[in-house]
Amino acid sequence: MVHWAGEYGHVEVLKTVEEQCGKETLRTLMMEKDKHGRTCAHYASAGGHLEVVRYVVETCGEEVLREKNNDGWTCAHMASEGGDLEVLRYVVETCGKKVLREKDKHGWTCFTMTPNSDVKDYLRGLGID
Helix, strand or coil: CHHHHHHHCCHHHHHHHHHHHCHHHHHHHHHCCCCCCCCHHHHHHHHCCHHHHHHHHHHHCCHHHHCCCCCCCCHHHHHHHHCCHHHHHHHHHHHCHHHHHCCCCCCCCHHHHCCCHHHHHHHHHCCCC
16 A cells, blocks of 8 residues: 555655654555565656655655565665655765665666656766766
8 A cells, every 4th residue: 555655656655654653564565565666656757756755754764665576676766766856965965975876786876767858867967977
């Protein structure tokens, strides 16, 4: 359920789970990976759901943004591939630029996988290309 909430941007569902089950249970569920190795934060990052991404970080800590899925993608990869500059900026503000240089299993970085010219311009501005 928390993966679904992340994918579709339903932060209120996550808050309800916390109210009903407690913060530790919610944290455990949000850190849990699906069969593709994705956490709730991966789905929220891919969908451009910044409010959910922020809530996941508040609950789980910034390390959740560095978690890699089965393909080696972090939340920065997911946001880059989805062309979401707002989420990508948040990941950089939270984790630093180093996360942008992470390579997936195929050697792709955030820069090489984004189809979005605004994201490419942002990354170039940070010295990432």
